[in-house]
Amino acid sequence: MSDNDEIVLRQWREDEIEAGLRFLTDQFLGTWHDESVGLEQLVFESERFIVMADGDDIVGTAGAYSREVTVPGGAGVPVAAVTGVGVSPTHRRRGLLRRMMTHQLHDVHDRGREPLAALWAAESVIYGRFGYGMAIRRSLVKAAVRDIPLRADLRPEPAGRFRRLDPADAVADMAAVYEQARGTRVGFLDRPGNWWKVKIWDPEWERGGASPFRVAVWSVGKRPQAYALYRVKDDETRVGPEGILRIEELIGVSAAAELAMWDFMTSLDLVRHVEMTNAPLDFPVMHAVTDARRVSIGTGDTIWVRLVDLDRALTARTYSAPVDVVLDVTDPVCPWNVGSWRLRAEAGKPATCERTDAAADLSLSVGELGAAYLGGTSLATLAAAGRVVEQRPGALREASIAFLEPNPPFCNDFF
Template identity: 40%
Template sequence: MHSPSPFSSKSRSPEPLSSKPPSPDYDFRAPDDWSDFTEVVGLAYGGYDHSPEHRATVAELLEPKRSLLACAAGRPCATLAGYSLDMTLPGTGPRPVFGIGYVAVSPAHRRRGLMRDMILRVLSDLHTTRAEPVAVLNATEPALYGRFGFGAASQAVSLTIPVEARALAEGPADDGPPLTLEVTSPAEAEAAIARVCRACLAERPGMLRREGAWLRQALADPPADRHGAGRLLCMLATDGAGVRGYALYRLTAGWTHSYPRYTVSVQELSACDPAAYAFLWRALLDVDLGGTVTADARPVDDPVLALLADPRSAAPTVRDQLYARAVDVDRALSGRGYATEAEVVLEVTDPLCPWNEGRWRLITGTTGADCVRTRANADLALTARELGAILLGGGSLVQLARAGRVAELRPGAVQAAAAAFRHDPAPYCPVVF
């Protein structure tokens, strides 16, 4: 079970948090419920009113005892939502990680160090209670969280496949029963989708266990949030034994020279085997009335890029996705698997979490790893941000070293460590929290 983390305090954190530290007048406590977040989040994200269904969904996901609220004169002015997540790490099954979301500060309280203070309080509590060793978040502004030790740990690719580029190369052979297509509502397919999610959970680092409210979030379809598109639909790839994959998608009406050219927007696609995966993509690219097929966030090494006869015309655009940071270096690095055997001494700089600073000897193997403090000479020098970028096996140590963000202090150390840390397939998280 995850340890509760109230993060409650009426005093400033003992460490200076920025050039303008928060005033002692700020109180920090756990929220009672989502209503404590509503005003701050609304102001911070532009004053848009979300639908009642959306508010109910985020309220159901919120864990008040693991979240943090800052108040000034009794009124909420900054928020941080904390989530108890189970995430697949490289070479392991799902492991507890701490999710961070809805980090927001009211406009009148910006530039006072509140965000830094909240994140430090959360990380300090996780360290003190020996709770989750890794924290993860989705960054609205990518440049923001590097200063807090979060590195871009996964990437996603957006695709726009025009009508003329929808041809697929011959797909994988399928020796199983013939696949058939079923189109239904997500609600009716919920049980089948849950089974596919469980079956695919260990496929990639970054994948989250989705049950209960987390699965309902993925299937939610408030009419007010469709923005002119049709309702959410679900394709199922089935055979005589059951469902082998699903796709969530919607259509947006469009016409070109009196011909229907609807946009097919793929929200999610997951399958238990390559044949079912290719089957679903072929079905999506052949939807009646369909024109352009879009997919906003797919794995950076999505197999569809190898299936498309003309992948260039899909205009793949790569962007950052999940950000990660080590709460405790030793627990984070010894809690994941590695591709090769290696021994490397890391010199870590982490001013926000000084308990992580110093030299760490990491000994990796294909069946486990050990990470302990050492006085030995360092092989690599890096900050918490770079360490976060390689935690899930997606960031490249070689790339970081060539960019000057990792220093190689022993010849050959970068290549050896890079081979151990990297994971294939690449990490990917389909959930925004």
């Protein structure tokens, strides 16, 4: 076994995309498919991916994509979408992950483009060590279609028309809906360049025995209002068809448009069950069906957020109520964030965040700020867990209300 000083951190070369992807496939217990290389090449940013190399062997990887995320107030803020993080089991507990995560966060800081980083955590115990906080949760929806008719007074009667399309033919309509929705939904990522090709990528081994992707679009006039990207799986019992509808993504320009699309999708012939593994926490279907108990709802975490440049991040969003608090912040990786910061803002107006010598109102780590940043996790809840300490009476309530959003954040993109 090599010494740590022989393990080199270097840029991931474009000619070793396949080697790196094979390494990651093995780390995440997957099965290798040659087509994966072509998919990654659509969006690969070689200057943002690193490897840990032990001689000729790749023993660790980490990378990031250059994206934007919608933050409270509606701005699209540059975010380093962290991905492809793994360490070989032969090289565990040797500090490789810390070396990579530290290098990556310092690189993001030095680039100066993105005040934030975000990731999907394969294991929730890992990334808090590096200042990430759990910021977005999802609903997992399952129901028998016969049990969930919409209430008669809420059942939409939309004008316009529904169409069913192949995904490649629907991208323009989907993108039009998505871009309109993205400006109003905290947590949505942009989809520049080839990201729509990634979204509709549909290899047979990803289908779980279901059909290829299909798309339904609802338009009024020439303006698309909602779409659903979905699969169906044929099944049958002695009493007849038991088709399963698996919705990958359902987005509308409004909540009413999404309900109209949901109503259409759950009326498809031969479909008896519906599943949606990534829905918003505030998915309105629960409150629109005649019997909410017939909808099975589970929850889970999705996006973890990390403030790379605390002051730039906190001033990139707006706040739901007036706030004037001094935050005493610790940071295990980015020393430029450590210290006391005064955050001031009027509701919905631009904020300021500056270093101060004033006494702290709240003491917390950068991870708690990451968890609360998109407005889906309450600082008061984190304080109840012992992760935020109130130094000035009333400061916790003030900051908690200011950070929260009426609608919890949501992200459709896996990266």
